[in-house]
Structures are given as C-alpha cells and as structure tokens.
Amino acid sequence: AQTVTQSQPEMSVQEAETVTLSCTYDTSESDYYLFWYKQPPSRQMILVIRQEAYKQQNATENRFSVNFQKAAKSFSLKISDSQLGDAAMYFCAYRSAVETSGSRLTFGEGTQLTVNP
Amino acid sequence: DVKVTQSSRYLVKRTGEKVFLECVQDMDHENMFWYRQDPGLGLRLIYFSYDVKMKEKGDIPEGYSVSREKKERFSLILESASTNQTSMYLCASSWYRDQETQYFGPGTRLLVL
Numbered sequence: 001a002q003t004v005t006q007s008q009p010e011m012s013v014q015e016a017e018t019v020t021l022s023c024t025y026d027t028s029e030s031d032y033y034l035f036w037y038k039q040p041p042s043r044q045m046i047l048v049i050r051q052e053a054y055k056q057q058n059a060t061e062n063r064f065s066v067n068f069q070k071a072a073k074s075f076s077l078k079i080s081d082s083q084l085g086d087a088a089m090y091f092c093a094y095r096s097a098v099e100t101s102g103s104r105l106t107f108g109e110g111t112q113l114t115v116n117p
Numbered sequence: 118d119v120k121v122t123q124s125s126r127y128l129v130k131r132t133g134e135k136v137f138l139e140c141v142q143d144m145d146h147e148n149m150f151w152y153r154q155d156p157g158l159g160l161r162l163i164y165f166s167y168d169v170k171m172k173e174k175g176d177i178p179e180g181y182s183v184s185r186e187k188k189e190r191f192s193l194i195l196e197s198a199s200t201n202q203t204s205m206y207l208c209a210s211s212w213y214r215d216q217e218t219q220y221f222g223p224g225t226r227l228l229v230l
Binding site for chain 1: 150152157158159160161162165175205207209218219221222223224
C-alpha cells in the first residue's frame with residue numbers, strides 16, 4: 001500500500017517571502033500522480049498543482065511550483081511571493097496510475113501554513 | 118464550475134442514532150468519494166463509487182455504509198453512530214476521463230455525543 005508523509009505539521013512564512021512544504025511518499029509503482037491540495041478555513045479542498053510521475057519536468061502554476069525527486073520519492077511544494085490568502089492547510093496526495101485501483105487518492109497528514117503580514 | 122454540495126455543515130447526533138450524510142454533484146461525474154478528516158491523520162477514504170449502484174470499500178469502511186441510487190447523489194450512512202465517528206466528513210467527485218482531479222464539497226462537521 002502507498003503511504004504519504006508530511007513531516008511538518010505547521011509552517012509559517014512572512015508575506016512576500018518563499019516557503020517550501022515537504023512531502024515524501026512510498027510506493028512500488030513506477031507510474032502515478034502526485035498532487036498538492038489547499039484547504040482554507042472554509043474547508044473547501046482546492047487543487048493547487050499536480051505532477052505526473054513519468055514527466056521529469058517539475059510542474060508550475062503561477063507562484064506555486066514543485067520539486068519532484070522520483071528516486072528519492074520526494075514531492076515538495078514551493079510557494080513564492082507568499083500572500084495572506086495562501087494561509088491554509090496543505091495536503092500532499094498520491095494516486096496510482098493503475099486502472100484497477102480506481103481513482104482513489106492517498107493523503108498525507110497535512111501542513112498548516114500561516115502567513116504573517 | 119463544478120459544484121459539490123453537502124446537506125449539512127454541522128450536525129450533532131447521539132450515540133446509537135442512524136445518521137445520513139448527503140452529497141450532490143452537478144457535473145455528471147462518474148466517481149464519488151467519502152473521506153473523513155481528523156487532525157494529524159489527514160484525509161482517509163471511507164468508501165467510493167465509480168457508477169450508480171456500485172461501491173468500493175476504502176481504507177476505513179467499518180461502521181459506515183453508502184448508497185448511490187442516482188449518479189449525482191452519494192450518501193454516507195452511519196448505522197449506529199458512535200463517539201469515535203465524531204469527525205469532519207468530506208465528499209468529492211471526479212470525472213472518469215480526468216480521474217486525478219477530485220472536486221470537494223465544503224465538509225460536514227459531525228459531533229456524536
């Protein structure tokens with residue numbers, strides 16, 4: 001079974017600074033997808049960014065980028081120019097690319113990000 | 118925009134009561150999911166469904182059942198609520214052709230006394 005670990009329960013960053021959230025995972029599969037979700041106080045989960053394991057290029061979405069290290073099974077999220085609206089719980093998630101596993105996601109424990117003005 | 122709605126934001130029930138949590142999505146998604154979220158544990162999958170009347174157990178199905186009679190609606194049932202089922206419950210849906218993108222509802226915070 002796959003596992004996802006986020007070792008930082010809480011992180012803080014100054015507004016306009018850069019912060020990196022860590023995520024490691026364990027799998028025996030070679031093809032899979034990785035995601036970062038944001039959960040603001042409203043509790044609505046929002047997809048931030050996704051990465052296909054077969055792609056070597058790191059995904060980017062505006063101020064959000066990832067550092068995907070497949071051999072190390074590491075998938076960190078970098079938030080540049082942090083804004084107050086970035087304050088939220090961030091979840092790392094894994095999904096197998098194997099069709100028979102359905103589309104179920106395995107989530108990490110979450111990292112609570114605080115942005116200080 | 119995809120919209121996933123859940124019947125209640127907050128719910129208080131007594132031990133032993135039967136509890137129904139409803140989830141509705143408006144984008145004709147094939148897949149629907151129920152998770153529970155607990156501090157320090159992240160989100161854990163309870164059940165999911167990939168079609169009407171189809172269901173699969175997730176990681177923690179004990180004490181729960183589900184029903185999917187219509188494509189847009191996925192219900193989570195606590196047959197006899199217990200205090201250890203106090204939690205935040207999140208519903209999600211996804212399209213078969215884009216299975217990795219799950220759209221979440223706002224969540225139901227359930228307190229079992």
